[in-house]
Amino acid sequence: MKTVEFNLPTKIEAGNGVFTETGAYLQGAVKGKRIFIVTDPGIEQVGFVAKLEQILKIEGYVTKVFNQVKPNPKDADCIVGGKAALDFRADAILAIGGGSVIDSAKAIAIIKSHGGGPQDYAGRDNVPDxxxxxxVIPTTAGTGAEVTRSSVITDTDRKIKFTIKAVQIAPVLAIVDPELTYKLPPHLTASTGMxxxxxxIEAYTCKLSNPIADGLALQAMKHIYPYLRRAVKNGEDQEARYNMMIGSTIAGMAFSHADxxxxxxxxxxxxxxYDTPHGVANSMFLPYIVGYNAEVEIEKHATIARTIGIAKESDPDQAAANLLVNEMKQLAEDISIPSFASLSEVKEEDFDYLAESAYNNGSTPSNAREINKKNYLQLFQKAYLDN
Known part of the structure; x- marks a missing residue:
């Protein structure tokens, strides 16, 4: 019997149109009026940042925008942002964007308060109070970073990613508005949705799963899977966008309390x-890891298949698990996820390094099935040759 701790320090305001109430929500969430906005050029270009500044100005807030976030957030940019937030004397950090923006904002908040660089706080529970x-205001239905206490940053010198995990970087407030995703292009809807x-799926099947996270993970699947193809096909399908956004947030709660x-x-x-966008990278490998894990963790994968409605309760576990493996590959194809081999920068001579890097990742021990460097190498090769 597992002992479970569940701590969600984030207040969530979710629903169509809640973005317009951001100024009012901030009144009870932060002290002070100086808000440092973290975003990226794309979000700024579509007009969300200007609208946000107008909303905050009405409530008497003073803002400064930092828009230097890139995909796969970089350590150097976080340091620049942290110093800028400190110079601005920010009372709070507000992130509006996707996962890269939110992860950057978490690192910026640390650096603004304690100095140094993101690497100084890498690992678990290395962030001071x-x-x-x-x-956080997410603009994609993907990362769930609005409710997590982790930040994944790229070490630009070593070309590896590292993770900061600490409850201190959990957002105090998440404003989750599906309407902000209506104009998201199909390829981003697809990769972030996957x-x-x-x-x-990983929260439910990993070795750190627990009954509370399991319930959230299964519920998230019910919101995400039936609506992902619809959201990709029609970005203004309000029902699909609502369910994808809510599902993403619930999935964030699940994996942040499992792994x-x-x-x-x-x-x-x-x-x-390679600096491959995170959602695209996850999408590429999901079918292969599901297939690898389902060979031994049959019951849970069968439960997933039944939960999302592709298997019947009467189907044997093995048959249900097989259906899930096939459907994950079909889903990726249907929503035009690019193949691993299609990435122009991929070189077979890099596979040994990639396998080593994957094996050394802190989440490798959490995988449902034991996995070593050789297994990773075989999976990279399989993903490359299958396409």
């Missing part, structure tokens, strides 16, 4: 080396 409060599905596993280990390996 007194971090600047963080408010990312959310990965979070739910991710080998899909993320492989994805972060190629993200560190």
């Amino acid at each position: 007194g971090v600047a409060p963080l408010i 990312d959310a599905l990965v979070h739910a 991710v596993a080998s899909v993320h280990c492989m994805a972060e390996a190629i993200g560190g080396l």
